[in-house]
Amino acid sequence: MTTLAPVRGRAQAPAATADGGNGAKLFNRLCVVCLTLFALIWLVPFVWALITSLRSDGSITEKPTSPFAGGWSFHAYSYAWDNYPLGYWYLNSLVIATLAVLFTVAFCSMAGFALALLQFPGRNVVMALVVAGLMLPTEALVLPQFVEYRSLHLLGTYWALVLPSVAAPVSVFVFHAFFRGIPTPLIEAARLDGASWWRIYWSVCLPISRPAVATVAILTFISSWNAFLWPLLVLSQTKSQTVPVGLSSLVNPSNIQYAEVMASSVLGFLPLIAVFLVFQRQIVQGVATTGLK
Template sequence: MTTLIQPRAATVRGVPAVDGGRLFNRLCAVCLTLFALIWLVPFASAIATSLRSDGSITRNPTPPFAGGWSLHAYSTARNDHPIGTWYLNSLVISSLAVVFTVVFGSMAGFALAFLRYRGRAVVLALVAAGLMLPSEALVLPQFIEYRSFHLLGTFWALVLPSVAAPISVFVFQSFFRGIPVALIEAARVDGASWWRVYAGVCMPICRPALSTVAILTFITTWNSFLWPLLVLNQTRSQTIPVGLASLVSNSNIQYAEVMASSVLGFLPLIAVFLVFQRQIVQGVATTGIK
């Protein structure tokens, strides 16, 4: 009869070996804490600065509690600048970009995942190449294109470029490829058209990818600065990032007012992320694991 002998943990001079899994978890926790602090320190500094007066900031810029706290900078930023209009513009542009990107990106991803047609490999290669192309390289051609269509100064000049985002097509295409082929074939055997398969079979089960594309598109469009700065030439039609940049003057910088406006600008993004963070993680994990 053979007896299995369990191996003992290796010891060095009587000291038991360190658990590798536990050590790795602690290392990950330390790295996560450091990255969280790197992000939270500027955020806390911006909030503390926005609650102080300009005089106290000029005298003692470092101490966060010097001079006391007040909401004067927030009321000044709201009364002296059309921040409400900038909020509404950013919200309308970001919402329209989300709707069009989700619709057209999912249709393109579905076609690349299931349909077989001539030139499919070329289209897929162009989408992959678009992921490596910096957006700044497209500024001049897009400006000439939208000027020829007389769209400069309108919201459509900001919405339409985000519709053709390669990352949205890639996310949907990766998710659709993970759907069992038997499910698609069963729907086709039952007489469903490709449009019915897309709308009735695939879209209801791709909520993680849909949420990921929607949230990333909303955040990217909301934070966009260079392109709105070029195409929107009126103050009341500007978005939050462009409007906040106009508050900074070379001669006299109102630090508290600028920080208060910045806090008001990124609070919606933090709220969106906190509410939908589970959908973001689930969507990225689902599209990456087959």
């Protein structure tokens, strides 16, 4: 009698383990199916734009839903590069995005450091304003920013596009969340050694905040590269425009050249795909470390 209970318990354990394993496998398969569907939703427009850019305008007009009609060629890419100032647009977007990344990482990291580790009057009020800035739409700032930069005579310059991106509440929040996770004994040990707060920020906190720096840098680069409304209002000359604004000027309602427009669009978002593919690990690590949702 006493030996039956252990035997029954041993017989039930594999069944429970098998049920748990089947449930985990089913959940993993469901996740794979969902991720595949979302990937296809994103991939189909990209593939369609790529195929359209390789076709001729006549075949697109005659058979728009047939991807193989008329054959494929790179004529649209050579035509778009030779007839549109894509090189200037690329250079403008690259310079603006790079400057925005440098200034945003520098200033937002210092702001996040101060809000996380320093004690000063009104810190909670400043943090509340930063959180409130997360809920403020960008379009609501267009008019006051335009008036401000017009009074400073900065319209039509790179600074009119770089400076607004520096005050990024989400970047301050990312650095604030990361710096709050640094162990307090590490900061106290640096203070006991006589290090100033600037020394602690530059030599202690910033070197170990690479995930947060990578996250803010990548998100700032992508948002600056994709910005459309503000560069459209600020930049007036054709050669000083960015890639999104320049691509919008290619669409002529009376005579739409589908292949050339699609080829220009593909050339426009290829840098973003390259940035994401190269730095995707840093994005995931930064999001996981800082707790960004």
